[in-house]
Amino acid sequence: MVNWAAVVVGFILSVILSSLFSVGGAFGVYLGLFIAGLTVGLMVGDGALNGAWNAAVAGAFGGIVLGILAVIVGTLFGGVAxxxxxxxxxxxxxxxxxIQSLILMGIGGAIGGAIKGD
Structure with missing residues (x-):
């Protein structure tokens, strides 16, 4: 079952942390996504599978929003082209x-959910 409060927090954290850590290159982005997934897993608990599921849902939302922002920025700076x-x-x-967010946040969520346990 999806814990929407944890998904929203994970989504916000994935956007903020991956943006902040992007100074370190791709590794920084990966680290930010992993930490966001770990946080979601710790918030949700109930085992590794539940933590991974909720973190993956949050990561999917983050990926969709990132793509939408690319379209908006392209339109603002380049017009129709x-x-x-x-x-x-x-x-x-x-x-x-x-794909990237599902994998990284899912791993982090699984670890966080396993740490918190049932």
């Missing part, structure tokens, strides 16, 4: 971000 470029990049970014 930027819209189509942002749409193409946004679509690829959504797919990659969802």
């Amino acid at each position: 930027g819209f189509f470029a942002g749409l193409a990049v946004g679509f690829v970014l959504i797919i990659v971000s969802i």
